[in-house]
Amino acid sequence: MYADADLVLVAALVADALASQGLRAVTARELIADPELCTCDLARFGLGSLDWIALATRLERQTGVELPDGALLDDERRSIAGWATALTTAGSSQEEQTKCGKHSAASDSL
Secondary structure, eight states: OOOHHHHHHHHHHHHHHHHHTTSOOOOHHHHHHOHHHHHSOGGGGTOOHHHHHHHHHHHHHHHSOOOOHHHHHOTTTOSHHHHHHHHHHHHHHHHHHHHHHHHHHHHHTO
16 A cells, blocks of 8 residues: 555656656646556556656655666556555665664664
8 A cells, every 4th residue: 555645746746747748638636536547557658668767766866765676667566556555665664674774773882
């Protein structure tokens, strides 16, 4: 499952990418509201592999979280909802690793 903020962020980036390429005039809100649009492969919007990489890079810059390769390669996960789920999951894992690292550093100083 995804965090609502992650879904909104991914949808906004996809809507921006579509608008900048003149592919489809749709808002982030419309993408989120339509279950079919929210879960369809980004390729169905006319976005190609270079577009996915550019979107993933923008997401990483904005969140500090890297999407796993599967979110780019697996057509069932390469969607707005799929990326939001991957972002939420990766962000949670990254937070856990940071907490564990802090606990480990504190233990080392004892």
